Amino acid sequence: MPKGSPGVARLNYRLPKLTLSRREREVVVLLCEGYSFRRVAKALGITYRTADITLEHLMRKLDVHNRIQVVRWAVETGVGQRETSE
Numbered sequence: 001m002p003k004g005s006p007g008v009a010r011l012n013y014r015l016p017k018l019t020l021s022r023r024e025r026e027v028v029v030l031l032c033e034g035y036s037f038r039r040v041a042k043a044l045g046i047t048y049r050t051a052d053i054t055l056e057h058l059m060r061k062l063d064v065h066n067r068i069q070v071v072r073w074a075v076e077t078g079v080g081q082r083e084t085s086e
Contacts, residue, residue, distance in 0.1 A: 018061050020079065027054045031071050032080030 020028065030040045040068075055086040060068050074080030 018079075020058070020085055021054075023054055025079070028058065028070065028074045028080055029082055031067060032074050033082075036061075044047050 003040055023046075026035055026044055027040055035043065037051055037055075038048060041048045055067055055070065057062075059065065062070060064073065065085070066072060071080065
């Protein structure tokens with residue numbers, strides 16, 4: 001796509017890896033795994049609104065406008081992966 005094409009979201013990946021709260025990280029990981037918002041809330045034992053507010057905080061931190069951009073950032077930076085305990 002040509003530079004400046006409409007519909008192409010430009011994310012600011014020059015941001016340092018952000019410090020996420022435990023809850024923000026949990027929400028991001030589940031979204032990256034394809035969970036719906038309702039499933040995220042149920043899996044974490046929180047209300048739909050709490051999950052939504054958490055996502056709003058993340059979008060502000062990343063300066064993005066939708067959950068797809070949050071997931072894209074998380075996948076590209078590795079934040080969206082579950083931590084494995086060895």
